Each structure stands twice: as C-alpha cells, then as structure tokens.
Amino acid sequence: MALTAVKGFNDILPDESGRWQYIEQTARRVFELNGFGEIRVPVMEKTELFCRSIGDATDIVEKEMYTFTDKGGNSVTLRPEGTAGVMRAFIEHKLYAQDPISKLYYLGPMFRYERPQKGRYRQFHQIGAEITGVHDPLADAQVLNMLTTFFREIGLTEPTLQINSLGCPECRPAYRATLRSFLEERMEHLCEDCKRRFDTNPLRMLDCKVPGCIEATAGAPSVLEHLCSGCDEHFSSVRRYLDLSATPYSINSRMVRGLDYYTRTTFEMVTGLLGSQSAVAAGGRYDGLISQLGGPAIPGIGFALGLERVALLLGSQDFASLPDLFIATMGGGERDFAFSLMDGLLKAGVRVEMDYEGKSLKSQMRRADKLKARYSVVIGGDEVASGRASFKRMIDGLQTDVALTVGDIQSLIGKSE
RNA sequence: GUGGCUGUGGUGAAGCGGUUAACACGUACGACUGUGACUCGUAUAUUCGAGGGUUCGAUACCCUCCAGCCACCCCA
Numbered sequence: 001m002a003l004t005a006v007k008g009f010n011d012i013l014p015d016e017s018g019r020w021q022y023i024e025q026t027a028r029r030v031f032e033l034n035g036f037g038e039i040r041v042p043v044m045e046k047t048e049l050f051c052r053s054i055g056d057a058t059d060i061v062e063k064e065m066y067t068f069t070d071k072g073g074n075s076v077t078l079r080p081e082g083t084a085g086v087m088r089a090f091i092e093h094k095l096y097a098q099d100p101i102s103k104l105y106y107l108g109p110m111f112r113y114e115r116p117q118k119g120r121y122r123q124f125h126q127i128g129a130e131i132t133g134v135h136d137p138l139a140d141a142q143v144l145n146m147l148t149t150f151f152r153e154i155g156l157t158e159p160t161l162q163i164n165s166l167g168c169p170e171c172r173p174a175y176r177a178t179l180r181s182f183l184e185e186r187m188e189h190l191c192e193d194c195k196r197r198f199d200t201n202p203l204r205m206l207d208c209k210v211p212g213c214i215e216a217t218a219g220a221p222s223v224l225e226h227l228c229s230g231c232d233e234h235f236s237s238v239r240r241y242l243d244l245s246a247t248p249y250s251i252n253s254r255m256v257r258g259l260d261y262y263t264r265t266t267f268e269m270v271t272g273l274l275g276s277q278s279a280v281a282a283g284g285r286y287d288g289l290i291s292q293l294g295g296p297a298i299p300g301i302g303f304a305l306g307l308e309r310v311a312l313l314l315g316s317q318d319f320a321s322l323p324d325l326f327i328a329t330m331g332g333g334e335r336d337f338a339f340s341l342m343d344g345l346l347k348a349g350v351r352v353e354m355d356y357e358g359k360s361l362k363s364q365m366r367r368a369d370k371l372k373a374r375y376s377v378v379i380g381g382d383e384v385a386s387g388r389a390s391f392k393r394m395i396d397g398l399q400t401d402v403a404l405t406v407g408d409i410q411s412l413i414g415k416s417e
Numbered sequence: 418g419u420g421g422c423u424g425u426g427g428u429g430a431a432g433c434g435g436u437u438a439a440c441a442c443g444u445a446c447g448a449c450u451g452u453g454a455c456u457c458g459u460a461u462a463u464u465c466g467a468g469g470g471u472u473c474g475a476u477a478c479c480c481u482c483c484a485g486c487c488a489c490c491c492c493a
Contacts, residue, residue, distance in 0.1 A: 306493030
C-alpha cells in the first residue's frame, strides 16, 4: 500500500489552488485597504500559551490540540487558532510601544485533532485580522464592515452576519448566575450534554440543538438584557455604526464562543450551505486577553475565516490562468528558433507554451486546444526563413500573418507591457 | 470521542458467488505525413480500499483495519 497523507491533512492540487489564491489575494487586498499589515508567526507555540488564552476548560485545549514534548523536554503545540500566537508576538515585540493602535492580519494552517468532515479538517487554514488598542466600538464596526466587504468582493452573498454581546467581567458573572438559576429549574428536560455543560459552560446550553433543550430554554434570560451600562452602550454604538455603513446583520443573543477570551462583541458569518459546519468566519472582542498573557491592559478585537469553507462556498469555479500562445514546431530543426522565441516572449511577460517532446503536429495542436491557449502558431522551415508566421486565434480559427518578433506578437495578442 | 452509511480505473459509474469487470468521460495514438475543437478507429482495471477468513471458486459473503461522507460533538 502506497503512502498516503495523514488523516485530516489534505493536498491542495493545482486545479484547486487557483481558487485558494483568489481568496487569499482578495483578503489581502481588502485588509490592506483597511490599513492592516501582515504578521507571520510560527505554527508552533509553547503549550502554555494556548492554555492561558483559549482556556483550560475548552474543548480545543482539553481534547483537540496536537501537543507533544520536543527533544528538549518542552511541551509544544501546533497552533489550533491564530489569535494567541499573534498576541504573544505583539507582547513579545512590544508593538504597542511603537504605535498604540495596531492592525494585523495573518494567514496559514491551524491544527485541531477533530473527526474530519466536509469543511472540517485536522489541518485547516484561516485568514484572520486583529485590531489592538481601540476601545471604541468604531473598531468593532470596521472589522465587521471589512469582513462583510471581503465576502461581497469575493462574490458571495450567502454567509450572513450575526452579532451578539457577551458582556464583560463586570456583568457576565451576574448573567451567568441568573441563567443558571433559570436552567436549574428545568434540568430534567435537558439532554445529558447540557447537564454536563451546566457546570462547565452554561452559556453553551443556549446553543444546544436537541429539540427538548430548545424548548426548555425558550424563555431563558437574554445576555443582552443583562449587560452593564458600559457594555450596553458599546453594543448600541456598534449597531449604530453598522447601520450608518449599511452593513446588514442580525442579532443572535444565543450565539456563544468556544474560546474563553471573548468579551463584549462577538459575531459569526453563517451559512446554511455547509451542513453542520455553518460558521465560515467568526470572532469578537477580547479586551482582557493581552493582559492575561502578561502584556499591558490593551483591548483587542478580531476574527478568523476558514479558507476551506470559503473555498467550498465558491464552488468549482475555475481561476486558473490560460496560456496566451502555444508554439508548435514541424521538426527538430525549428525547435532552437522556437525556443528562442518562447524565451523572448516569456521575458516580455507573455504566457507561452510549446511542445516538449517532438510530437506530431496534430498532437501539438490538440495540446494547444487542451491548454486553452488563446493563440497558436506553427513554426516550420518556411517561417524560420521568412521571419513571419500565421497566428491562429483558437476561439474562431482566424489566422493572421505576423512577423516573428516579440513586439509584433505582443500587439497581436493584445498583451503589451 | 459516539453513532450511521459508503469504498470497483485518472473521473462518473454497471456488475453483487464462476463475466473477456459493461458503458460514458478522460488520456495516448491514428484517420488528416503543415494546423485543435466535431466525427470515426485503436489502445487504455491480470483487478475491484488493505489484510485475513468462509468456499471447489469471492469484486460480491464474514471479520479486522484504513479512508471518505453524514449526523452528534465541536468550530473557522
């Protein structure tokens, strides 16, 4: 049996990588327009970083991390998400000392030991963006606008924005207690998972899909009605800014996060097209994270979007670039001439292909067709002697006689520099 | 981590105990020895995810493993 890739780790083949590049380029363009700069951080960090940021009791840290001991005896982990590493770098290099506000984006592989499914793999890829140093809800709105713009630019209308507020250390404990006492009375109607969540993460119970639980929690108190005045005002301002920028959204007061560091604004871009992997992008505010990691008390907000899921939503559109010209040759004698011509055109930025193996003219023309070259030309003894050749426009077969110079060929195929 | 379904060539698939393992797409070459697409012809799975077992005989039945999908879970 031949060797295969590790379960949940996938190859991205050329017919698919065009789509990935399109997603990445669109993200870079939109993010950089908004003033974000790329940060590249390692794929592996000390395990402690993730325990302290994501939260010891979360599923990610408890059972999904690729953690191992390296040869020096240190516990290290393949990053399960991007924010923690970016914030570690932010603190380590004291980026806040150069500029009180920073806007960073990153992209790359993340690793989680989960059961693979469509849109969910053990190595998956995220593009994320983070703003630090801004308390003002304007930052929340900009991030949400940017995310919305990204999806619009890429040509998708499907994922829709849902927002919520999780409160802050001031008001969340009180809400938690209120929710707990509400749920306690209905314990017998709840599923086993929810009974367990009651102790670990009662907010998560609002997100349960078991019909009995949905019914039992129908009248549960909403976070939004238990926000302190600061959080309430913040949330209203976020909504006002979203309205001002005509950013469509809906409020989902039952939306929960799987990472402990979130405060106040949280959001998701959700779709109904990906089965149970409905979140295409998600994020929120994390005002306590940086100080929790040993940095100064600087607020932050950000999101990450799942590349695989966006790629899935884009479908099988073809983003590959096509050759401008295919050069066919009659025999060995003309290949030196053709090779020089190809070389000159490539250096001028024209995408050229030619036959590599001295195949029959028919085979060469078939290949020109298969590669979807826009033009083809046959170089034989006559062409070498006269310095002119007949260029065929493949789409309609129209032939044009042109001198075999880089400039003339460029002007024919409409690809000048 | 739990449950269910599935696994035949590069792809989509028929066959479901004894077949030359159908058909289509794709690919290669040719018909057309200087021009692709359409058409036609020829070739293209010693083998049915892997390993065991039952059987005179297994791609088909059984077991184990592996992989994929779906739901749960979780999440991007």
